[in-house]
Every structure is written in structure tokens, then in C-alpha cells.
Amino acid sequence: MRMAKENPRWGYIRIQGELRKLGVRVGATTIKRLLVREGLGPAPRRGGPSWSEFLRAQAPGILACDFFAVETVWLETLYVLFFIEIGSRRLQVSPSTSNPAGAFVTQQARNLCFELDELDVPARFLIRDRDSKFSGSFDEVFATESLQVIRTPIRSPKANAFAERCVKTLRSEVLDWTLILGRRHLDRVLRSYVCHYNAQRPHRGLELRAPEGPSDVDPVETVPEIQRRDLLGGLIHEYHAVAA
Numbered sequence: 001m002r003m004a005k006e007n008p009r010w011g012y013i014r015i016q017g018e019l020r021k022l023g024v025r026v027g028a029t030t031i032k033r034l035l036v037r038e039g040l041g042p043a044p045r046r047g048g049p050s051w052s053e054f055l056r057a058q059a060p061g062i063l064a065c066d067f068f069a070v071e072t073v074w075l076e077t078l079y080v081l082f083f084i085e086i087g088s089r090r091l092q093v094s095p096s097t098s099n100p101a102g103a104f105v106t107q108q109a110r111n112l113c114f115e116l117d118e119l120d121v122p123a124r125f126l127i128r129d130r131d132s133k134f135s136g137s138f139d140e141v142f143a144t145e146s147l148q149v150i151r152t153p154i155r156s157p158k159a160n161a162f163a164e165r166c167v168k169t170l171r172s173e174v175l176d177w178t179l180i181l182g183r184r185h186l187d188r189v190l191r192s193y194v195c196h197y198n199a200q201r202p203h204r205g206l207e208l209r210a211p212e213g214p215s216d217v218d219p220v221e222t223v224p225e226i227q228r229r230d231l232l233g234g235l236i237h238e239y240h241a242v243a244a
Contacts, residue, residue: 061122066081090212106141225242227241
């Protein structure tokens with residue numbers, strides 16, 4: 001009940017995942033029944049594209065990327081390039097810029113390639129749209145690393161569904177609730193959220209695990225004392241069990 005009241009945008013599965021990280025095993029149906037009994041309605045369901053299950057089966061070795069734009073309180077438009085590993089859901093974002101020219105995107109491609117050797121499964125494909133911001137030199141960087149760049153069809157956002165869903169998550173959980181003052185502020189907000197996204201946020205596609213979290217947590221016999229840590233001024237809540 002505490003998690004539901006403190007996080008009104010969380011649904012049954014999200015609460016189940018947060019509890020599982022704490023070693024508390026509760027079924028989603030039980031959580032739903034308790035919320036209904038307390039008069040706490042479900043959060044809006046945000047389903048993904050219908051073909052995503054097929055793409056998920058091919059996920060290891062696939063990267064996706066895209067841009068999203070953010071308006072500051074001074075009406076300046078900033079652009080952020082991000083990459084998501086579809087298999088692990090691990091997210092990486094570039095520094096924001098007001099001028100996403102070819103030199104900028106090429107340098108971000110080089111920065112990413114420095115980390116490709118650390119992946120458990122070698123990356124083989126990169127999915128991107130046909131945005132003119134992606135220059136030829138951007139594709140060449142990945143070609144030198146033996147990655148095949150796949151360009152999505154025109155006006156087919158579902159073809160890059162995981163990237164589109166990532167942008168929706170970023171907006172619904174952070175950006176739509178934050179007044180961005182400038183480039184440094186946006187970079188600081190995104191760094192904090194990406195750390196949360198990779199290390200703490202449960203993902204349905206990972207059986208409610210976090211991308212960089214433990215594969216599983218042993219169930220507990222008694223519910224431990226739970227502490228809450230606030231991020232981004234209390235916009236994001238993380239829960240941790242207090243060591244006995």
C-alpha cells in the first residue's frame with residue numbers, strides 16, 4: 001500500500017518487481033486485490049507494439065538508437081542521442097546538444113564502440129531510423145566494428161519499437177515532470193535517471209529484473225525494514241532492505 005500511494009503511476013507488475021528485489025514474493029493478482037480493496041485503482045496500461053515479442057527473441061546482439069528532443073524553460077531545443085541494448089535493456093545516453101551535426105553523432109558512435117567489447121553477446125546489428133542527423137560517417141564507425149546498420153522503413157516508428165518505448169518511459173517518468181533549465185541541468189537529470197534505469201528499475205522483458213541488477217533475490221521469511229531513497233527531488237523512489 002505504501003508503494004502504491006507513493007508512486008501513483010506504478011501498476012501491479014511494477015510493484016511486484018520492486019517487492020521481488022526486496023525478497024518479498026507476492027503475486028500480481030494478490031497485489032491487484034489489495035489495491036482494489038483500498039480503493040487504489042490500477043495505473044494506465046502502456047502496452048508495446050504487437051510484434052515486439054518476435055524481436056525480443058532475436059534481442060541478443062541488437063542495439064537500437066534514436067534521438068529525442070527536450071524543450072527548456074527558455075524555449076531552447078536540446079537533442080539527446082541514446083542507445084539501448086535490446087537483450088539486456090541497458091541504456092546509454094549522450095550529452096545533450098543544440099546542434100546534433102554529423103561530427104557530434106559520429107563521436108557518440110565512437111564512444112559507444114569503446115564499450116562493445118564488454119557485452120556478454122557481441123553486437124551484430126544496430127537499428128536506427130532515417131533521420132538526416134545520422135550521417136554516413138556514423139554508419140561507417142559501426143561498419144568498422146562489424147555491425148550491420150539496419151535502417152527502418154519511412155514513417156514506421158514501430159520498426160524501432162524498443163527505442164520508441166524507451167523515449168516514452170523517459171518522458172512519462174522524468175521529463176514530463178521536470179522543468180529543464182539548460183543543457184547542464186538536462187545532462188545531470190539524465191545521468192541520475194539512467195543510473196536508476198540500469199541498476200534499479202524492474203523491466204517486464206527481464207522478468208522484473210534491472211538490467212544491471214542481480215539475476216534473482218532469495219525470498220525472505222519475514223518482511224525486512226524498508227528504507228526509501230529519493231532521486232531527482234523525490235520524483236523517483238528506490239527501496240532498499242535494511243541490513244539486520
